[in-house]
Amino acid sequence: MKYDYSDIKYYNDLDFRRFLPELVQEPLMYRIVKYYHPAYDDNQAREFLQQFTSVDDFQKGFIIHLMEKIIHDSVTDLTYDGVENIDPSKKYLFITNHRNIVMDVSTLNYVLYKEQKEKFQSTAIAIGNNLLKIPWVMHLARMNKSFLVERDLIPQQLLLSSKRLSQYIRDIITSKSDSIWLANREGRTKDGNDFSQAGLIKMLNMSGESTFADNFSELHIIPVAISYEKDPCDLMKINELAAIENGIKYVKSPMEDFNSMIAGLTGSKGRMHYQFGKELSRDVLLKINEHSPVNQKVRNLCNYLDKFIFANYRLYESNYIAADILNNESCFSHLYKKEQYVEFIIDMEEKLKSTEGDDAQNRIIYLKMMANPVKNYYSVVDSDYKFNF
Template sequence: MHIDFDYSDIRFYDDGDYAQVIQRLAYEPEMRRVVRFLMDGNIEDKDVPPYLLSFKNVHDFQMNFIIKVIKKVQKNSIEDLTSDGLENVDPNKAFLFLTNHRNIVLDASLINLVLYNRKIEGFKSTAIAIGDNLLTIPWVRDIARINKSFIVKRGLGVQEVLESSKKLSQYIRKLITEDNTSIWIAHREGRTKDGNDSTQAGLLKMFQMSSKDSFVENYGALRILPVAISYEFDPCDSSKVNELVTIANEGKYEKGPTDDFNSMFSGLMGEKGRVHYSFGKEITFDDLRALDDNIPKNEKIKLLADSLDHFYHKHYKLWPSNYVAADVLNGNKVFAEYYTADDRANFEEMMKSRTKRLEGDIDQLQKIYLMMFAYPVKNRFKDDDTYQFSF
């Protein structure tokens, strides 16, 4: 099923767009701050435009500017960046990297850095799916699209959603199957805020809108490869707790005009401790046949979502902060072997510090804070009757 869509409003920028876009960015005042951050302030404002204009194309800009910025973020806010499962990623193939979602900018940026750090000749960066709600500022939109981000449109009417989803689905399939370009996309709309990673079936349904092939052929052609991302600490923890408490008490949370930008900035610059990426194996045609047992398509999609969640839950790297939170909520020390007394004291002090600045019942605030960190432990051991959880 192929429709000749015009992708100009969603595609990432290529070398044909580069000269015009880099010209805009070079003279954008906010880019001075980005360049000064990279250079530790050792650059004059007048030298920023010629510096940015020195990059000749998209690849040059990514390899010699974007990667350096992400490395600087890593140096300033990440204690250690580790990974496993890279042997599952054939550098000559394109994959649909489907990950859990914790950090607006870094989930995708760090997957590119991890792959770049393999030092494989001919490295091609991964395309990135990003919601247009995050791109309301023109220079942010420019730097995202020049960094191989394509746009997922939000807030559309019912009919518009259908057409937009078909276009997005076909664009994703084109990148994978025709352009041999890998893609990062989150397994759900919006970050997981309560710590309970859960794949949205609607996202998986969107993938299959671009093909009339069988379930197996449709999803197999996309070469889905799950990746579990784990952060020791969350620099956006306070804002997430505030949102969750508001939803619990009032039924909904209305975002302010600067909420998304603030979350992007805090997620980039705030302390994250250790970060780990666990790359799974490609979901093969044989794997999909095992799900394809003459059951309705919606049930197959649910089974696929469940299998992805099983991977995220089993491969999320659990940190002392996660185990401490689980024990505090359970009122015991079942997981005490996984953390020290200092780990527990430091985590409890961090929780008190992050929640005392928020309005509301302190017990409710702290319980929600603890659950954010404890849920990955519950998900890891939920099938093991040895462990009981009170939350």
């Protein structure tokens, strides 16, 4: 079936030139430019934006350097491994855990840019249309190769939308147009459990016309584990998780997603690490999925992605401290210093002053957010290890 992608596709150069004038009229865009060029006034910011004529020009002349400054200002140390698994001449589907609306993929692109330089071509980005309700933000996202994932649809609409999205992703990869970044779940992980959602794998399989292994091998999937020492959106996540625990329907404020995007970009993240895996070859896919019904194949692939992410999530001192507190023991104390433990407690209690509701409940939620990656890591590397949470 041939689909019309016009309302979800990322912008090409013609679209870019068509919508740039709208972006140039947005005062908040001047603030973004002036973050990168502090000496600019509004007129200079406008002229700076008007110089770009293509998506590639815009990304390499502005967005990559903007990200470089954001990383410099908000990340203590950015490390990465496994980039040797990436062939710049091939197109991949990068599937990662999802912690930060914009930072996850923006930093991935920055890492690829640092490694590939003149061979660099940015990835296309899957993003929920619920995050792009502000027109200029939507244009900016699509100018940066973001394509839209439709949310809040009735079941019949959801099925048709998923089939179209699946075909769009497959068309991009198989035509060797671009690589794609895709989160392993709908919405960010809020509780520290980076489990992949079966619905994602089912959606990707909808456009396949061959066996399960062949359908996924032609997508050239590379799993990526993303680790953050600190979460700049942790307070918002605590409030949401507490409401859910208490059986209260959590309703986002009109600007909450936008504010989360800004906080996620500019807030302190401490150390960050990207671990790139190897491409899931047809042989690997056959091995993890042979002799299984389709639903089990989907679950097996999710488990494969989860095991990679859990085992390669870089654990920091704060993760081990939180696990020890919840376990009411000190088995990880050799992995952190006493001063770091004290600093963690002080920082946590200061954060809790800004949360809503019961402090004791919020404290447990925060500790689990930090400790669950430890629990998940040991579920893969040492399943005999017992946790009390």
